[in-house]
Amino acid sequence: EAQVTQNPRYLITVTGKKLTVTCSQNMNHEYMSWYRQDPGLGLRQIYYSMNVEVTDKGDVPEGYKVSRKEKRNFPLILESPSPNQTSLYFCASTPRRLAGAIDTGELFFGEGSRLTVL
Amino acid sequence: QQPVQSPQAVILREGEDAVINCSSSKALYSVHWYRQKHGEAPVFLMILLKGGEQKGHEKISASFNEKKQQSSLYLTASQLSYSGTYFCGTGVSGSARQLTFGSGTQLTVLP
Numbered sequence: 001e002a003q004v005t006q007n008p009r010y011l012i013t014v015t016g017k018k019l020t021v022t023c024s025q026n027m028n029h030e031y032m033s034w035y036r037q038d039p040g041l042g043l044r045q046i047y048y049s050m051n052v053e054v055t056d057k058g059d060v061p062e063g064y065k066v067s068r069k070e071k072r073n074f075p076l077i078l079e080s081p082s083p084n085q086t087s088l089y090f091c092a093s094t095p096r097r098l099a100g101a102i103d104t105g106e107l108f109f110g111e112g113s114r115l116t117v118l
Numbered sequence: 119q120q121p122v123q124s125p126q127a128v129i130l131r132e133g134e135d136a137v138i139n140c141s142s143s144k145a146l147y148s149v150h151w152y153r154q155k156h157g158e159a160p161v162f163l164m165i166l167l168k169g170g171e172q173k174g175h176e177k178i179s180a181s182f183n184e185k186k187q188q189s190s191l192y193l194t195a196s197q198l199s200y201s202g203t204y205f206c207g208t209g210v211s212g213s214a215r216q217l218t219f220g221s222g223t224q225l226t227v228l229p
Contacts, residue, residue: 035219040221041120041221042120042205042219042220042221042222043160043205043207043219044219045217045218059218090159090160104148104165104167106150106162106165107150107152107160107162107207107217108162109159109160109161110159111158111159112158112159
């Protein structure tokens with residue numbers, strides 16, 4: 001089954017304790033990204049990756065790190081979590097779907113990881 | 119800058135129609151629409167590109183007014199399964215890599 005898998009789905013941690021949220025996709029998509037979802041703010045992009053070893057900042061990258069060593073995996077790292085990083089996190093991947101010269105691939109989302117930082 | 123969605127919430131009876139609007143202050147190239155049911159991941163509905171025609175998906179369709187930098191999502195003869203939060207994602211290119219999402223419109227369809 002084609003899917004994006006995130007782990008853990010739920011996590012409660014304390015300020016300053018490093019954590020990693022894993023993301024894996026089995027669809028051979030080149031592009032992957034991380035979003036956080038907060039009430040009233042919708043989805044905001046944290047980081048994205050165009051391909052292996054190619055990553056770039058989204059709109060809210062502060063306090064996060066990512067890596068893309070393999071095409072299928074795109075972990076999100078919180079080196080020193082703080083309470084303002086309490087949120088629902090989504091990983092997504094996108095195929096390249098060309099309509100002429102335009103890439104129209106849609107986002108395939110994982111099921112989300114709810115993180116609480118105390 | 120986030121696109122603005124309106125209304126923020128709407129409650130319907132089964133069979134009624136609804137329109138959700140998405141406006142941007144930037145010149146747009148593309149608009150994506152997603153639906154998120156409670157506790158689930160967002161699911162892609164459709165993409166509209168600059169210069170493209172109105173799209174349809176069962177009883178859900180959308181339009182894209184490039185001059186006004188707006189898109190509208192039309193839900194006709196709504197069903198209970200249409201309940202959820204609808205997000206528009208706007209882009210300065212066609213790619214999902216550069217989407218900026220609105221804050222969402224919560225749609226509730228009652229029997």
